Amino acid sequence: MQIITTKSALQATIQECKDAGKTIGLVPTMGALHAGHASLVKQSVAENDITVVSVFVNPTQFNNKEDLAKYPRNIERDAELLKSIGAQYVFAPTPEEMYSAEEMNTTFEFDFAGLDKVMEGKMRPGHFNGVVQVVSRLFYLVRPDKAYFGEKDFQQLAIIHHMVERSSMAGTFGDLQIVDCPIVREASGLALSSRNERLSESEKETALGISKTLFASLNWAKEPGATVENVQQRVIDTINAIEGLEVEYYEIVDQTTLLPTKTFEHAIGCVTVYCGPVRLIDNIKY
Ligand code: PAF
DSSP states (O other): OEEEOSHHHHHHHHHHHHHTTOOEEEEEEOSOOOHHHHHHHHHHHHHOSEEEEEEOOOGGGOSOHHHHHHSOOOHHHHHHHHHHTTOOEEEOOOHHHHOOHHHHHSOOOOOOTTTTSSHHHHHSTTHHHHHHHHHHHHHHHHOOSEEEEETTSHHHHHHHHHHHHHHHHTTTTTTOEEEEEOOOBOTTSOBOOGGGGGSOHHHHHHHHHHHHHHHHHHHHTTSTTOOHHHHHHHHHHHHHTSTTEEEEEEEEEETTTOOBOSSSTTEEEEEEEEETTEEEEEEEEO
């Protein structure tokens, strides 16, 4: 496995792979890799000749400097894991290599068709501009056949689908296929996240209340007279009643438009919860 740190070296390598007729899978990550990322990488390794994993804590998607500073980083451990599961290339640039000073300091403009106005977009203004900025740059540099993203960041995934559909009209990303990968959970139910590294053992126990409540809500939705509104409120109240947890939002929305829905059909519930100082997200499909 090779670690590449410059855009020019990456592009030269990609060209060689393309010339040799190899298919390329891309797994974009911000490092601090866990079994959830590993499942994406393994799927890419199984489905493509070459797998490129980017490890880049993207500064332009953080609207909170402290969150950026505290984001866990461990490239040596990440590289070990990626090597053991068969990735061929790791792209790990510095922010200065990835962006010019101007790009770093101006908001990347993009038409989200409203997908950025709800949930994470509402709470973290500019976050998705940064995500689209880095992901579109990675697509441009790697020109993958397939790119793999986790459903845990469901809104991000919806936005990336929208970006690719819009750009493929203009032929920008060729026949790129976005592969949606299911949430990976610990046996306890806790959704895997790099942020879990910041939880103490007792906070991890507390955080279990999030997935337990989401799973219970699948049954609440089947109770006679259940409405989206009352299930939504019951989830919020149940999580808030657990000491150490505080819901930022829980919204049951349509899986495609991300707009509030009145039925459970094609619906997904997305939650953000503070467990102490750590902001965790999770979701459940009804
Ligand atoms: O989901 C993530 O880890 C990031 O948002 C991504 C897609 C790697 C872009 O920085």
